[in-house]
Amino acid sequence: MKKWVPITSGLLAGFIAATISFANFSSNPKSETASASNKSDAEKVYVPFGQKDDYYMFASGGHSGQMFIYGVPSMRKIRTIPVFSPDSATGYGFDEHSKKLMGGYTWGDLHHPAFSETNGDYNGKWMFATDVGNSRAAVVDLKTFTTKDIIKVPNTAGPHCAAFVTENTEYMFLPTRFAVPLGQKYESLDDYSSKYRGVMSAVTFNEKNVKLNIAYQVALPPWSYDLSDAGKKGSKDWAVMTTYNTEEATTTMEVNASQADRDYIVLFNWKELEKMVKEGKYENVGGQKMIFPEKQKGGIYLVPVAKSPHGVDVTPDGKYFIASGKLAPAMTVFSFEKAFKAVQNKDFAGERNGIPILKYESVMEREVNPENALGPLHTQFDDKGMAYTTMFISSEIVKWDPKTGKTLDRVPVQYSPGHSVAAEGDTVSPDGKWLVALNKLAKDTYLSVGPSHPESMQLIDISGKMKVIQSAPVDPEPHYAQMIKADKIKTIEVYPKDPKNKDAVYEQKDTKIVRKGNEVHVYGIAMRSRFVFDAKSKRPDVIEVNQGDHVFIHLTNIDFDEDITHGFAINDYNLNMEVQPGQTNTMEFTADKAGTFPLYCTNFCSALHQEMNGYFLVKPKK
Ligand code: K7E
Ligand code: CUA
8 A cells, every 4th residue: 555645734724725715716706617607507407486306405404403405406495304403493392292302402413314225225214314412313204304203322422424324224323433431431531542432333213113223332442433334235234434543542633643644444244243133242331232343253344544534435336435535635445345355265464452454455446546636525426336526625526437546527616525415326326417515615605694604505417527507505514415306205295183192182172271280281273373272261262370380282283284384382481382284292391480471373374373372371379
């Protein structure tokens, strides 16, 4: 393996500054790369009124904790799905169900959304994501675009590498960015190498009861795991992930984690790990089945790679995995077939922490080093198997052929792309057509909003020579996105009646307010344009309780009519929830404040929406 010319952090900063100022200079809005300069480009992104986009793009909302839904090619934002953070627009994090899901956290850091798959193809049913900030995983139902389950992943800190699902959604793997002692108990950083661990969690999803579950975990060496990807076709039983800080630095990571010439790709066979778990080859750590590779041997291997790689991506044919250099200006193509042979022949170059190291030369297929391309991060693919790699430092997308290493095309983007996303790009059969660059910096692309600018997404037509033809601002932070054919997603129009739901009432006459001690249960309905909490009462839209009562408001929207959503808020009680057509939702709280509080519908629902209000009266304690 040749020695990589290391880009030290000082140099790196210099490169970034240089590229940005250069890019700035050449980014006059009139320049051809920055604008849809001719009519045919404009027509390509124009979706006339009455027509719909061909693709949904689900973009990560990063530390907003949310997911943003865009239409492609128009790049119009359609929806925000709150996942790890509360959202008063939808009452997410306020109603009982979502409050429980949130588990007391008020923010999250969502990096990599992943669709459920069947035979390596997005099936349009579910979307998964993880929270680097508070170590959680979530599933979103694509029938309703709502978050259905969230689990806290114990023993781990920051599952950044996730979520990437296996070919038939058997697992999603959650390797961590931060090493911590198992159970996150206190250990001195002097004992980092012996006491700290990076942990990979294998999470399953039960479609029937809509629950996520941790099947097992692996206590990996105390390194940082950056990105992962699941194998496909011939490599479908395998998954790969990149590492950095194999130096095991405990301070000033910027410098100390960039010392060694090489880090590793971790290669593992999840079928083998599954078998080990079945055979009881694990230890119980905090209620989780934990595999320790230094004791329970097999299934996990290391492949040396140029220092501090960021992304690793499996080609659609499942034959190769491509690591991107970050600090080394190259992409390295590795062959699964060669790796399998090396494993079979025990062609090892020693081991680290009990994990065998495969020889670089035995697994490497080719090193690809496009001229002056700097900071390769992530790779996507088109329908012909061609690769598109984002260059963070030289601010461009490079198209190249994984089979020859030849550079085919390049296009500048504004600026510093992290990931990009291709249409159906992570499947066994990408569509080609579109690629969206997810740029970290917008700089002068949009109207100024002060010192902090939005991030930018640029739509690139990849059907011929690459061309940027549209852009859209996006809130922080589009780490990654997936793009799915629109017709694969089948949403419901209204929530069907649920006779088994004890909280639901569908007729005005069935509404009631029930008191049990100091617990008050309201079974009410919302309809155009009134609330009915107790039809028999003199004032059916008024709730009266005593100070200190524990109140449950169960509210059903009986407008079985698409798009007629009602909101329910109590003035000055910091409470707000939403009931979509046919849906029943519950709000639970203690009426600790005495007084008179108007309640009202927050979602404009009819000409008499403004009349859709009542009172919440709290009688003071004597
Ligand atoms: Cu921003 Cu995928 Cu979290 Cu790379 S990650 S850029
Ligand atoms: Cu109901 Cu506005």
